[in-house]
Amino acid sequence: MNNSTEDTWLYTIxxxxxxxxxxxxEIWRYRDLLxxxxxxxxxxxxxxxxxGPLWYVIQPLFTSVIFTLxxxxxxxxxxxxxxxxxxxLAGITAWNYFKECLTGTSDTFTKNQNIFGKVYFPRVIMxxxxxxxxxxxxGIQLCIFFCFYAYYAFQGSTxxxxxxxxxxxxxxxxxxxxxxxxxxLISSMTTKYRDLTVLVSxxxxxxxxxxxxxxxxxxxxxxxxxxxVPIVEYSPFTQIIEGFRYMLLNTGTFxxxxxxxxxxxxxxxxxxxxxxxxxxxxxxIDTV
Numbered sequence: 001m002n003n004s005t006e007d008t009w010l011y012t013i014x015x016x017x018x019x020x021x022x023x024x025x026e027i028w029r030y031r032d033l034l035x036x037x038x039x040x041x042x043x044x045x046x047x048x049x050x051x052g053p054l055w056y057v058i059q060p061l062f063t064s065v066i067f068t069l070x071x072x073x074x075x076x077x078x079x080x081x082x083x084x085x086x087x088x089l090a091g092i093t094a095w096n097y098f099k100e101c102l103t104g105t106s107d108t109f110t111k112n113q114n115i116f117g118k119v120y121f122p123r124v125i126m127x128x129x130x131x132x133x134x135x136x137x138x139g140i141q142l143c144i145f146f147c148f149y150a151y152y153a154f155q156g157s158t159x160x161x162x163x164x165x166x167x168x169x170x171x172x173x174x175x176x177x178x179x180x181x182x183x184x185l186i187s188s189m190t191t192k193y194r195d196l197t198v199l200v201s202x203x204x205x206x207x208x209x210x211x212x213x214x215x216x217x218x219x220x221x222x223x224x225x226x227x228x229v230p231i232v233e234y235s236p237f238t239q240i241i242e243g244f245r246y247m248l249l250n251t252g253t254f255x256x257x258x259x260x261x262x263x264x265x266x267x268x269x270x271x272x273x274x275x276x277x278x279x280x281x282x283x284x285i286d287t288v
Contacts, residue, residue, distance in 0.1 A: 026122050033121055037129035041104075042136055056140045060096060064088040067214045077215045081158040082251045086148055091213040093145050094175065094244040097138040098237070099204055101179025104130035106186040106200045109280065123281045124274070127187070131180050138172075149248070160250045164243070170263070171243055177266040178236065181273035188273075188280035211237035216245075216252055236262040 027034065064085055071077045072084035079087040105127035112126055153159055190196045212220060212232055220232045232238055239262040246254040 030121050034125050034129055038133045041133035056137050057144055060092045060141050063092050071214045077219050080251055082249050083152050083157050086152050089145050090245050090248055091241050093141045094241055095213045098175040098179045100134045101131045102183045105183025107197050108187040109191050127184055131176050162250045165247045174266040177270040181269035184273035184277040188276045211235055212241050236265045
């Protein structure tokens with residue numbers, strides 16, 4: 001009798017999961033909810049603002065101008081034959097996608113505790129929706145970059161795209177995996193340590209300056225203390241920023257070794273974040 005009753009269940013919801021459990025079948029079943037969250041993330045961010053989506057454009061442009069004035073004009077940071085503004089805009093465009101993925105997913109449990117406590121759905125959908133929705137912002141900023149790229153190319157600047165542009169989708173995936181993995185790790189820890197939410201916004205700013213966003217690695221080797229240069233040079237974030245500039249501006253350095261170990265680190269961080277996230281979701285409601 002019990003066996004026949006159990007056979008009638010279509011789905012079983014349980015707190016027991018595998019150590020690494022990214023259930024694509026279940027995520028696909030909830031794809032409508034995923035798309036709904038993606039739409040919510042896009043629409044509600046600037047819904048009651050005056051400029052709305054224009055902030056997608058204003059923020060990288062103003063940051064690039066400030067970087068150009070402070071680092072290139074005042075600090076005499078050299079960018080070779082590439083115009084400093086375009087150099088900075090390329091780095092900021094790449095960095096913004098990683099930053100938005102990290103900060104957006106770093107408080108998943110605390111920000112959505114009311115939803116998580118009332119209804120079941122795969123919890124990993126929430127950070128995934130943030131990562132996917134940020135692709136729109138990244139795409140808009142990338143279009144702005146190419147507009148300025150065309151302008152400087154028309155003015156005679158020596159900028160060009162090289163063959164490594166074929167790796168562009170992989171670089172985007174690496175940024176998404178790093179941001180999603182670190183975000184899930186931090187989100188899991190914020191259920192007990194709320195101070196981390198304050199630390200994230202502060203730490204991301206410091207990480208940006210240590211990841212060769214406002215300067216090339218060649219300048220870091222010349223002007224930074226010798227003990228700090230390896231930290232900058234071999235950081236996976238630096239490798240992504242340098243690779244992004246190398247593909248689009250044909251400047252900086254690229255190595256297959258750096259590319260491969262950054263890819264490995266991105267995957268490892270994502271898997272580690274997923275493990276901790278899945279473990280935390282079983283009991284987080286008791287601690288938030």
